Amino acid sequence: MGRAEFLPRNESGIAATIAALKARFGDRVSQAQALREQHGHTTTWVGNQPPDAVLYPESTEEVSEIVRICAANRTPIVPFGSGSSLEGQLNAPAGGVSLDMTRMNRIVEVHAEDLDCVVQPGVNRKQLNEHLRDLGLFFPIDPGAEATLGGMASTRASGTNAVRYGTMKDNVLNLTVVMADGSVMKTANRAKKTSAGYDLTRLMIGAEGTLGIITELTLKLQGIPQAVSSAFCSFPSVPEACNAVIATIQYGIPVARIELMDELQVKATNAFAKLDLPETPALLLEFHGTPEGVKEQAENFGEIAGEFGGSGFQWFTREEDRARMWQARHDAYWAAKGLRPGVDVISTDVCVPISRLADCVAETQADLAELGILAPIVGHVGDGNFHLSVLVDTKDAKELESAETLMSRLAKRAIAMDGTCTGEHGIGQGKMAYLEHELGHAVDVMRTIKRALDPLNIMNPGKIMRT
Amino acid sequence: MGRAEFLPRNESGIAATIAALKARFGDRVSQAQALREQHGHTTTWVGNQPPDAVLYPESTEEVSEIVRICAANRTPIVPFGSGSSLEGQLNAPAGGVSLDMTRMNRIVEVHAEDLDCVVQPGVNRKQLNEHLRDLGLFFPIDPGAEATLGGMASTRASGTNAVRYGTMKDNVLNLTVVMADGSVMKTANRAKKTSAGYDLTRLMIGAEGTLGIITELTLKLQGIPQAVSSAFCSFPSVPEACNAVIATIQYGIPVARIELMDELQVKATNAFAKLDLPETPALLLEFHGTPEGVKEQAENFGEIAGEFGGSGFQWFTREEDRARMWQARHDAYWAAKGLRPGVDVISTDVCVPISRLADCVAETQADLAELGILAPIVGHVGDGNFHLSVLVDTKDAKELESAETLMSRLAKRAIAMDGTCTGEHGIGQGKMAYLEHELGHAVDVMRTIKRALDPLNIMNPGKIMRT
Numbered sequence: 001m002g003r004a005e006f007l008p009r010n011e012s013g014i015a016a017t018i019a020a021l022k023a024r025f026g027d028r029v030s031q032a033q034a035l036r037e038q039h040g041h042t043t044t045w046v047g048n049q050p051p052d053a054v055l056y057p058e059s060t061e062e063v064s065e066i067v068r069i070c071a072a073n074r075t076p077i078v079p080f081g082s083g084s085s086l087e088g089q090l091n092a093p094a095g096g097v098s099l100d101m102t103r104m105n106r107i108v109e110v111h112a113e114d115l116d117c118v119v120q121p122g123v124n125r126k127q128l129n130e131h132l133r134d135l136g137l138f139f140p141i142d143p144g145a146e147a148t149l150g151g152m153a154s155t156r157a158s159g160t161n162a163v164r165y166g167t168m169k170d171n172v173l174n175l176t177v178v179m180a181d182g183s184v185m186k187t188a189n190r191a192k193k194t195s196a197g198y199d200l201t202r203l204m205i206g207a208e209g210t211l212g213i214i215t216e217l218t219l220k221l222q223g224i225p226q227a228v229s230s231a232f233c234s235f236p237s238v239p240e241a242c243n244a245v246i247a248t249i250q251y252g253i254p255v256a257r258i259e260l261m262d263e264l265q266v267k268a269t270n271a272f273a274k275l276d277l278p279e280t281p282a283l284l285l286e287f288h289g290t291p292e293g294v295k296e297q298a299e300n301f302g303e304i305a306g307e308f309g310g311s312g313f314q315w316f317t318r319e320e321d322r323a324r325m326w327q328a329r330h331d332a333y334w335a336a337k338g339l340r341p342g343v344d345v346i347s348t349d350v351c352v353p354i355s356r357l358a359d360c361v362a363e364t365q366a367d368l369a370e371l372g373i374l375a376p377i378v379g380h381v382g383d384g385n386f387h388l389s390v391l392v393d394t395k396d397a398k399e400l401e402s403a404e405t406l407m408s409r410l411a412k413r414a415i416a417m418d419g420t421c422t423g424e425h426g427i428g429q430g431k432m433a434y435l436e437h438e439l440g441h442a443v444d445v446m447r448t449i450k451r452a453l454d455p456l457n458i459m460n461p462g463k464i465m466r467t
Numbered sequence: 468m469g470r471a472e473f474l475p476r477n478e479s480g481i482a483a484t485i486a487a488l489k490a491r492f493g494d495r496v497s498q499a500q501a502l503r504e505q506h507g508h509t510t511t512w513v514g515n516q517p518p519d520a521v522l523y524p525e526s527t528e529e530v531s532e533i534v535r536i537c538a539a540n541r542t543p544i545v546p547f548g549s550g551s552s553l554e555g556q557l558n559a560p561a562g563g564v565s566l567d568m569t570r571m572n573r574i575v576e577v578h579a580e581d582l583d584c585v586v587q588p589g590v591n592r593k594q595l596n597e598h599l600r601d602l603g604l605f606f607p608i609d610p611g612a613e614a615t616l617g618g619m620a621s622t623r624a625s626g627t628n629a630v631r632y633g634t635m636k637d638n639v640l641n642l643t644v645v646m647a648d649g650s651v652m653k654t655a656n657r658a659k660k661t662s663a664g665y666d667l668t669r670l671m672i673g674a675e676g677t678l679g680i681i682t683e684l685t686l687k688l689q690g691i692p693q694a695v696s697s698a699f700c701s702f703p704s705v706p707e708a709c710n711a712v713i714a715t716i717q718y719g720i721p722v723a724r725i726e727l728m729d730e731l732q733v734k735a736t737n738a739f740a741k742l743d744l745p746e747t748p749a750l751l752l753e754f755h756g757t758p759e760g761v762k763e764q765a766e767n768f769g770e771i772a773g774e775f776g777g778s779g780f781q782w783f784t785r786e787e788d789r790a791r792m793w794q795a796r797h798d799a800y801w802a803a804k805g806l807r808p809g810v811d812v813i814s815t816d817v818c819v820p821i822s823r824l825a826d827c828v829a830e831t832q833a834d835l836a837e838l839g840i841l842a843p844i845v846g847h848v849g850d851g852n853f854h855l856s857v858l859v860d861t862k863d864a865k866e867l868e869s870a871e872t873l874m875s876r877l878a879k880r881a882i883a884m885d886g887t888c889t890g891e892h893g894i895g896q897g898k899m900a901y902l903e904h905e906l907g908h909a910v911d912v913m914r915t916i917k918r919a920l921d922p923l924n925i926m927n928p929g930k931i932m933r934t
Binding site: 252 | 578580623624625629633636653654655657661664665669670674678690713716718719757759760763819820850851885886888890894902909911915916
């Protein structure tokens with residue numbers, strides 16, 4: 001396991017908080033060891049720091065009440081969705097209470113005419129899309145995991161569809177947020193655009209629960225496209241695949257998804273999903289539009305791919321075939337794990353300007369060879385964003401050190417290319433040092449905002465930046 | 468002229484600042500009366516509150532130096548672009564210095580491969596698009612006025628293209644900002660997406676210069692579409708035109724522009740631009756895409772329009788014809804002025820969920836009739852956003868009161884429909900009271916952020932909210 005710094009604990013305050021919460025919420029407060037560990041650890045490689053208790057609120061009013069109790073006793077609060085964050089966002093380095101939002105899972109309103117809906121934070125993406133299907137609508141952000149929408153907003157999630165539909169920052173109209181003093185604010189109304197004051201919606205999106213707890217979201221929706229077509233296409237090398245992506249974006253083809261798998265990932269996926277894909281770098285694509293439009297996009301992409309050595313096209317237009325292809329992509333993490341059973345997978349990501357993508361991937365592959373690390377690469381390459389599944393025996397200090405060298409070089413390389421140390425996984429505990437390296441004085445400004453809005457430092461402390 | 472509250476002046480501090488600035492910048496500091504008035508007043512209906520001096524910085528370092536001088540003497544600073552804001556954003560209610568950014572008008576870098584560019588804040592939209600044309604690129608946000616990009620970011624501008632390309636919040640990758648203590652921060656890098664900490668880019672966009680001064684912007688660019696087609700189409704009534712818009716958006720036609728003119732606006736435009744359009748409500752549209760795609764979009768729209776009584780289609784595919792049509796739209800303000808020469812035009816806007824658009828416009832037209840006010844309506848109706856050009860003799864107290872009644876009802880109506888009191892003009896001085904009405908406690912949160920980042924209250928004080 002990776003290292004995670006512990007912070008000073010306010011023992012008496014935490015004890016007083018738990019007593020008060022038990023008196024008020026009874027059985028909904030749990031201190032069971034396994035539950036606490038699950039709420040701290042999740043899918044991150046950062047060492048486990050469990051909260052002292054887990055509590056399941058059922059309304060904004062209850063969250064407000066809980067925050068007031070925690071504030072009165074200076075007790076940390078860590079909001080929890082489905083536990084799929086990757087950088088230690090859910091750990092409790094100073095102890096405190098994990099607020100599990102999964103009982104707040106009601107789809108409150110769907111405004112089909114306005115292409116928006118109001119949901120509680122514990123609703124997950126799949127649940128929402130099943131609810132919307134009969135209305136001909138969908139919510140496009142798909143981070144792969146069955147994340148909750150509150151968690152997705154808090155970490156500014158994106159995923160495979162972001163190249164066309166944007167990230168969470170582009171798909172939320174307003175948020176209801178319980179602030180550090182227990183007060184409740186609504187950041188905006190349902191208008192599609194607004195110039196009414198500071199953009200508090202976007203400030204809360206990606207704040208990883210350090211500024212407040214999201215208790216309701218209004219989301220933008222999309223009409224389900226009339227036609228959808230997916231494709232798999234092989235390339236002789238990663239740079240050629242990347243250059244095909246660059247040309248596609250520059251040409252203005254509105255691809256809905258354009259995903260890279262390197263050779264190692266294709267091998268892993270073949271083994272895991274019992275497929276027979278050619279074991280070379282590959283792109284997985286999806287086109288959305290009218291039947292005519294999809295046909296035109298696919299033809300234009302086919303020409304571009306041909307120029308960069310793309311071959312072996314497989315097209316999937318039936319929904320079940322498309323679903324199988326994307327499932328294979330979403331299972332990349334598990335497929336990677338199968339390459340070296342028994343070790344851990346550290347999932348890390350960076351994002352660079354697309355002109356630097358091929359270089360960034362190639363230099364990283366050279367690092368992997370030099371350091372002797374197995375780490376398949378997948379990527380939302382239309383945005384210049386890619387991921388490594390680093391296979392590492394974290395109990396072996398030397399291996400862990402090599403992995404840390406790799407990740408440090410990767411983050412710094414992306415920053416040097418005018419990109420970011422994280423395109424979609426967030427900062428959490430794992431990338432705090434890189435954030436300082438990336439943004440310098442802007443982190444001081446974040447700290448000033450954090451101190452102003454959370455003067456007691458109780459909202460998910462020890463994340464994003466040192467306060 | 469409308470009322471504008473004055474704030475207490477720090478006379479000795481202002482005098483010390485001006486002396487220090489003159490010693491350092493010489494002739495670049497001006498106190499000429501006409502220049503000061505121009506820098507305060509611009510196109511707003513709010514009464515003029517000129518700054519004490521106007522200064523033309525030439526670099527980020529100079530802006531930083533100026534802010535340090537102002538901070539040392541607690542002197543207000545009002546950043547100025549082209550002076551096209553509409554809600555009193557440029558007034559100096561406590562006096563101080565107007566920072567005219569128009570000498571910082573360099574296009575610093577264009578990264579054609581990455582579809583982005585770096586510009587100084589004084590670059591205007593037209594200048595940028597002329598520079599980009601030969602590269603086959605353009606910057607899509609078009610607020611009508613020849614605004615500077617710094618001003619457009621500061622006011623979260625949008626305009627006719629926003630229905631397809633979003634607003635300034637969607638088209639800026641990062642900002643360099645001089646903060647209230649003179650420190651300089653860069654909010655992000657050039658990656659297309661990032662989850663690296665708080666979204667300071669979006670916090671600064673729309674802050675109207677109250678949190679810092681933008682001195683550099685990295686903007687997303689678009690490829691110039693292969694095919695563009697514009698259309699003019701008449702409707703029997705405003706509700707029918709609105710319903711055609713709603714159906715178009717719901718159907719998912721990716722219109723690049725879809726603009727409403729009510730009957731009065733068409734009349735005004737005929738007179739001003741010497742045209743012969745049918746004097747009924749009308750929609751003006753534009754489609755961007757491949758030749759096939761544009762054709763398909765136009766056909767699909769034609770069918771929808773037909774269902775709502777749309778008729779008299781005129782299509783414009785030649786660039787000069789399209790330019791003439793959109794010029795007529797952009798001149799709506801001047802055309803409106805011609806309906807009642809000699810009086811003032813108060814331009815106001817609201818934005819509502821699109822399902823409420825037809826009701827909101829109809830109820831507003833009923834108000835106009837009741838109050839006896841002439842006010843043509845135009846709107847970026849694909850976003851649910853519309854504008855009134857209120858023709859009013861502001862020297863006549865009774866007329867001004869009627870106009871204020873109209874605007875108050877309009878803002879409150881939009882808010883009651885779960886919309887906003889301003890879709891794109893911002894809050895400035897003119898809409899501070901409505902902002903409180905619209906967002907309640909969120910305005911307290913804005914105030915907390917303002918105080919934390921600008922403890923001396925020198926950055927464009929008296930705007931957005933009372934501090």
